[in-house]
Amino acid sequence: MWEIETSTVNARNDTGAPIVELVGITKSFPGVLANDDVDLTLRRGEVHCLLGENGAGKSTLIGILSGLTRPDAGTIRIEGVETAISSPRRALELGIGTVHQHSTLIPALSVLENLMLGDGRGVRLDRAAARRRLAELAAQLGVEIDPDTRAADLSLGHQQQVEIVKALWRGSRVLILDEPTSMLTPQGVAELAKVLARLKAQGQAVIFITHKLHEALSLGDEISILRQGRLVGTIVREALRSKSQEELRAEIVRIMFGEEAREVADLAELQEELDNVEGTARVVAAGADTVLELRGVSSPAEGSELGVEDVSLGLREGEILGVAGVDGNGQRALAEVIAGQRRVSAGDIVLYGGAVTRMNVAARQKLGLRYVTDDRLGEGIVGSLPVGLNLFLKRVGERPYWRNGRIQRAVVEGRAAELVREFDVRTPFVTTRAATLSGGNIQKVLLARELSFHPKVVVFHKPTYGLDVRTTATVRDLIRKLADDGGAALVISTDLDELLEICDRIAVLSRGRLVGVVPNGPGAAEHVGELMVGGRAGLEAA
């Protein structure tokens, strides 16, 4: 366990008193110790950042605080009094409000109606009082919220503001924000920072959950780092003020990857590289051929996710083209029409000059058009089948792995073993069931499947989402290698930093339409952010 400074002694001087103290919180789920003896103190007027990789136990801890989960051991003290948070309702009564990562607003209801849902007291709805309360809270936060807009018509930034108002509605003292920036544009993040400052000034305690280091450093008054369920370090207010960004960065990385002192230097570099927003622009030959072209492609919406409408774009040889946009704006539809998983209602998809619009997944796969899905567990693998077989699930029935319909186990397992080595998939055996692998290794299985057998044009959908730093670096290297070797990559991601780092150009998808393409370089981030917002406003006006 690494500790830079212990947080217990020197904290009370200039900050507020502790509101919530978690002591020795332990929670296990079958097979996983999600929280192991975690201590955490929240103080009035402080933003406490909870930093950690996916699966580090952040969400479990938040679940315990918000009453969704009960700990196996440990105590929670609220203003010094030992308290059990037995249900979400109880958490609200205690003044703990939560803003979840994904919107919990009911789209068909107005902002005001959404806010009044939580009231539940009395039979009659008191609209006038609710209006007053909303105006009061909006003024406190320094935001403008129209009470009568339907929730569905709000931008994501505004939805989040409404969620914050909702969390504060009944007078909360502690506000939990679960990865609040993951869905926001750069402008939205700046807005959120202002709101946070106001909340602090009013003496709210805020827990801010993130896996982005630079956000934690710029927004937090105190940073706690979780790893594999344990609190592995805390950086207190004084340290955050006195040390330089580089020192802090290096220290946090060391805490997060404590056990391998040997590789720390490497990892610090990695993390820095990953955080480096101004990416190195790659050079794509000016006269490079267009390898994949979408001509006015449309595909209807499925369920709650938007489809795509009249999307045209060209991907050139050796190019990495990013597709930015807020989640749910047609990314899945775009990826699936290119992969052949979804029918187009209009338009053409052209690969190397030949139309592939009518071809099925297997035919496109054979032509080198590949798709690394974002839904790794849901559709990327069949968990009950062996790792080795999972590598060949897009070529079922093909020679030499199947002959006359009969599987050639030796051939499959032999080739699978090679791929497992090549892509460094950490699995005990190729016959191990795929579901037992870690998230990073499952992604490597997908990459091995899609990037083997002469890939040419590959669609990557959120390729590094939820992966640890090292695997993220590996994945990005693979994408670059593909482009350098004369292939082409379409990288769909909601992480703008990622696109800025690896892409040559960035297209922006908004409400299922392509609203612009920005060459990567200085100022690209702002431009993309404007397009993400502007495209929405433009459509609403129309």
Added chain:
Amino acid sequence: MSTETVTGETQLAQRRPRPARTVRAGRVLDGLIRSVVPVVLALGAGAILLLALGRHPLAFYGDIWTNGVENSAWQDSAIRMAPFLLIAAGLTVIFRANIWNLGYNGQFLLGAALVSGYGPGLVNDIPLWAAMVVLFLLAGAVGALWTLIPAVLKARYGTNEIITTLMMSFIGIDLASILIKGPFHDSTTPLPQTAVLTKMLPNIPGTRIHVGLLVAFAAVLVVHYVLTRTSWGLRLQIMGANPRAARHFGIDLPRLIVVAFLVSGFMVGLAAAADILGLQGYIRTGWNPAYGDTIIPFVFLARLNALAVVPFIAFFSVVSTGGDIAAADANLSTNFLLVLVGLILIFMTVIEYLGRRRELGASYLTPGLRQALRAPLVRRRST
């Protein structure tokens, strides 16, 4: 969240991988526990019931053994196995695909009606072997045809096949009745039944067991081979485990659904042919053995493995052959045997639940089926 979410380098629980062979042996052992324990528990609970009814359980079970296995009674049990095995094979195929074909009774009776209607004439008109082949295929075809409407509805519109197959089953059962009273009625008798076959399936030399049992074993072997070794079987397994993944891999789901249904119905039809041509010889209205209903638990006990189903079917055949007599001897209703089957189902459910908590090997169900059944039961967990 389970182990896959553990990031970083060191796994949370440092598990040293066991050698593949041990893992495999472990899985087989787990499977055996899952399969055999419910049967043992059901027999135990049945014993308690028998005691409560004032019968001696050991005497009753001993009577089943005597009348189901000893002397040449095993041959009667074996005769019963033929239709059971064929239905089990058909259900295994469709359940593997995560689809419920619950219309087996209608498919079975329609096949049986057609075989009984055309059989008596056909066996005298053409060579016996040819007549038998034609009748088997006819019954299979009718069984398959009867799944076509639910299959197409499911494939094209995602219509819930549990409802459509059940509805088609009711229609099939009554249609069989109409056929028996109408065109297939034996005019020499006022009873609502078909003419009795004059020539039946030949016996396996040296036994009283008809060759339908061989057909059934062949079908089981073919199904097992197809499911475990071929690309079609793998596609079916992928669809059953994770339909979204199947779509991602470019599997033609609608077509696969229809074919799986047809194969399943075909097998059920063959079961009808084997039963009529080998054992019953004719059919009358109101006769509905509902073999499928008693077979389903054993298909799941065998964890949708076509070979593993054989010992269970053998066990059940012995219980039902010997049990009929034992129940009569003990002055019990033969429905007591259904109570035993019901108990097996209950204990399967218990083991399924415990198994999940204790990591007791794989489930009886495909992942998709399990998800569908458990979703409303399992409390949502936030991690």
